[in-house]
Amino acid sequence: MIYLKDNKMGALELRDSVLKYINDADDRMLKVVKAFIENYQEEEIVAFEIDNSPISRETYKASLVEAEAEIKRGEYTTQEDLEKESQNW
Numbered sequence: 001m002i003y004l005k006d007n008k009m010g011a012l013e014l015r016d017s018v019l020k021y022i023n024d025a026d027d028r029m030l031k032v033v034k035a036f037i038e039n040y041q042e043e044e045i046v047a048f049e050i051d052n053s054p055i056s057r058e059t060y061k062a063s064l065v066e067a068e069a070e071i072k073r074g075e076y077t078t079q080e081d082l083e084k085e086s087q088n089w
Contacts, residue, residue, distance in 0.1 A: 009017070022033065047055040055063075070076065077085075 022030070025033070042056065042058045044057050045054040046057045046060050049055060
């Protein structure tokens, strides 16, 4: 576990401190940092469902892949079809 000397350190000070470590890091440390950042970004909340539940980047990307597959299979509604359908609402 990493402990900061000063819990009141602001974002700029933290960034400078981390950059010093990165500038002095070897390949192994850089790979660990890169993996951590990539994992963090995948778990990052990027959107919300209608019910306000969070959607992670990973889930969002999976949804996009599925949507693209549905389009390729022809599983979509055209604007024209939607307009015709909405006349019966």
